[in-house]
Amino acid sequence: MSTTLLLIIIFLLIGGFIAAYMFISYTSAENPSRIPNGIYILRGDRFEPLQISGAYIPREPGYYFLYFHNNLCPHCQTFYPKWIDYLRKEGGVFRNITVIEVVCDWFTERCSSDPARSTFQLYRISQSPSFLLIKIGLNRSVDVVDIGAEYSKLKNEGKIPTEEFEPSYIDVIVRRYITPI
Template sequence: MVRRIASLIARIFKLVRAGGAYAENGVYIWREGRYVKQNIDRERELFSKADYYLIYFHNNLCPSCRKFYPIFENALKSVGEEFTRIHHIKVVCDWFTTKCTDPVARKLFMVFNVTATPKLLLVKIGLDGSIHVVRDIIDDLGSSIFSREHISRALINLTGKNVSGIGSEEPR
């Protein structure tokens, strides 16, 4: 019975990887039109600047994440130039903190109390290193998260209302 379950889990992982939404557990930063995996030891290394961060939490075994991620990535590619002031981070685990091989990703799921995915947070880091969640964008988007046009427009609108003063020293 245990072997049968292990075989089933292995097949699920193969299907997930084949679907293109599988990513190695860890933390990624958006650079030049794609997410690049980072090798970091502590979550504070990500937030070295007092600024705004758009943090996407993804679970490889989450059906909604697999549906949302390609749409979100395309939206970022099409409107990315609008977000020059915002740092983009993707945090990936297989299943929340219970199945996560990357300690920093697991810690970020805990720090931001992520209990449902996909989760997209607009976060402000203060000059003193304080963390403030400005918006939970997925909650604000509702059912329109699965439309590329809606998410592109909504990302600009939802973040633009909270991020101003491009080029200033401290986030507002």
């Protein structure tokens, strides 16, 4: 009798851990208003937390795409599911560059992650969503392109037919700046 009871308790505990893991994964990865504050790197089709101290500064030669997300931003909440879906299904240019996601609740005013807050400050992010493309050259030269500003400019010129950010258009803009390093 006690062995059966012990097995039931073990199965319930394992089931509870699995359910909790699935709940946490779903709410943090899919719900754009519940992403834990922090800095994440895209690996495969998932964003994984980066454990760093201080602001995120790319150092190795290559391209880095930084997406700045605020959990309380309505535009971020609209964009994020499309962004994740695009990365999983299409990937586009983002398969070949380092994609970083920087998340706070509301810019630097409401951010429980010191590295994320410092990264918002370093790059002077004052609107969201924001997108930066950073190129580190072989000679350590640094070029930064404000992809969000470029997107807004094209939208204002009538070249992008949408009010909300669309990942496929961001992909096209980023491609224009990719050259061999």
